[in-house]
Amino acid sequence: MPAFLYVLALAVFAQGTSEFMLSGLVPGIARDLSVPVGAAASLTSAYAAGMIVGAPAAAALSARWPRRRALAGFLAAFVLVHVAGALTTDFAVLLGTRVVAAVVNAGFLAVAMSVATALVPAARRGRATAVLLSGVTLSCVAGVPAGALLGDGWGWRAAFWAVAALCLPALALVSRSAPTEARHPDGARRAGGAGGAGVPRLGREVRALWAPRVRQALLLAALVNAATFASFAYLAVIATDVTGLPEGAVPALLAAFGAGAFLGVTAAGRATDGRLGRGLVLLLCALPLGWASLAVTSSSTLPLFAAAAVQGALSFGAGTALVTRVLRVASAAPTLGGSFATAALNAGAFAGPLLAAAGTGLTGEAATAAWASAALAAAAAALALPAVRPGRAATPESA
Template identity: 70%
Template sequence: MPLFVYVLGLAVFAQGTSEFMLAGLVPGIAHDLSVSEGAAASLTSAYAVGMIVGAPVMAALGARWPRRRALAGFLAAFVVVHLVGAVTTYYPLLFGTRIAAAISNAGFLAVAMSVATSLVAPERRARATAVLLSGVTLACVVGVPAGALLGDRAGWRSAFLAVAVLCLPALALVFRSAPAGAARRPNVELRREARALRSRAVRLALVLAALVNGATFATFAYLAVIATEVTRLPDGAVPGLLAAFGVGAFLGVNAAGRGDGRLRRGLVLALCALPAGWLMLGVASPHAVALFLVSVVLGGLSFGVGSALVGRVMHVASDAPALNGAFATVALNAGAFLGPLLAGAVTGATGSAQGAPWVSAGLATAALAVLAAARLRGAPEPATRAPGEQPRTSRDVSGAT
């Protein structure tokens, strides 16, 4: 695996820490800015909105820029908006900085996934994708609990400042190690790549990724609230719970990295287990030991399946090398937006954060139903394009699933 893929993974770790650390900062932000916990948790949805909007636009722009300039520019912008977010006392401005940070993150991630997969052979693309997503799961294991602990000890603003500082080594390494060549593509090629969305295989992978990630974030955004209000754990236990979830996520992503982008039996079985797992977490949430154990399992299942589905998107959309990373980013963050939004509606109506895992179970069940319906159609598995082979037209792939 090229060393620069790991450099990209380091940057994704810093950005993932920012994206997920809000799960441990919701109570502090709500208290400090005098907003509801639902409003504070909606900052997760704000980030998702920025990723959804930013991914296709930034990927299209990044496809025309030298890769070093694109990666460094997106990461530098990410640092600046975190500094602004750390000092604001105005909730709408904090909300806006989350969207701006997400747009920068989306651009970086879309370019990074395209660069990483272009540096390896086709059979190692899933592994390269897993290395990048391992940065996200390491953020869950180390960055998010550390952010929660820092927020508990020094306030949530210190966590935002820490993320900005954490990005600086990654930024220096990107300046030093990123490929300097331009990846300029004419508009007509980007329009052709967008036609990959006509493929049933691509659409199925995107829908599954959105639903699975929606299930993940519906509960993850409320995990700190569940721990303190349902399980009655002290605030100091929240970093440990987030770390437990992150350990499972790290193991799940690395297991998924052994796949090849196809809907293998292991992926299908893991997807089948997700609804039961989220239901189990809902039942276990009042009990501390059970909550920790189930969180490890759910971290592995949810992030493992999510990572495998990202690999699936990259596989079936291999004819769109500049935009397939953006496709996956949009799908994941559509789920990250939908999940907390639905969970917020349910928890607001019931008055208890214990409703969030039930929302996750419903979204995971919907993903399973979509997959079952697609399997009944019985369309063939698309082939992977060999290096140097000319891209197929959308008509060639439109019947694949």
């Protein structure tokens, strides 16, 4: 793998830490800025909404920029808004910085995906995507607990300063070593080069993204991520209210989920080729069974930890494979394909916890979140199953 992929992964690690660390900082933000806890918690939703809208918008905006300028510009803006967030005493300003941070994060990730896959041969695109997304999973394992510790010891602002500082080495390396242009796997120069072909290509790319295979891949990615985050958002509550664990055990549970996620991303990166083949469909079919198992066994400590690790691996492995799938079937949209994959993942991350909240509100049971995950994952499996019907001949549509 090109060394530059690991520079991108470092930046994604910092951005993933910023996205997920809010869950442990909400009480401190609420106290410091004198706002209700519910208002402080809305910072997480604001970030997710910014990612959904920001991914395609930022990718389209930067379509004519050289890749180095786009990556460095988005990352520099990410640093600046975290500095502003760390300094502000106004909740409205903090909320605005989270939205802007999400937009530029989405833009960076979309461009980084397209650069990562353009730097390697077609056969290694899955592994390149996995290297990039490993930054997200590592942020769950190490970044989020570290942010929580910083928040507990030095206040929530320290976590914002830490994210900004973590981005600086990546920004320096991106500014120095990022390609000014990347080539699409077909050998043509990407939109955004000096030729200025970006604007007319965007219309064709939007039409390409409306193809049935692309829409199916995007919907699968959204459903799988909705299932993942429906339960991830409630893991701490399940651990304390259902399993009866002390709050001090929650970071270990989240780390177990994150460690499984890292293994899943790594394994998927080596195995996936972007096809909706039997292996991926079987993986999607395993997801609802795993979430149902977590719901049933969540009253016991060891089964809960084991299920969290396994579901982290299965969920993020499937998510990585589906991102590779989107980039494969959306090869005619090299500028916007990665951004729409990012938007689909974040749409799932936004919708999943809302559905879980509705379910737990009706039943009063935190384990209902895992059943919501099982239902969402079952919908994804049902959507993918026709691709491997017995006796079905292979077609370009299932490629």
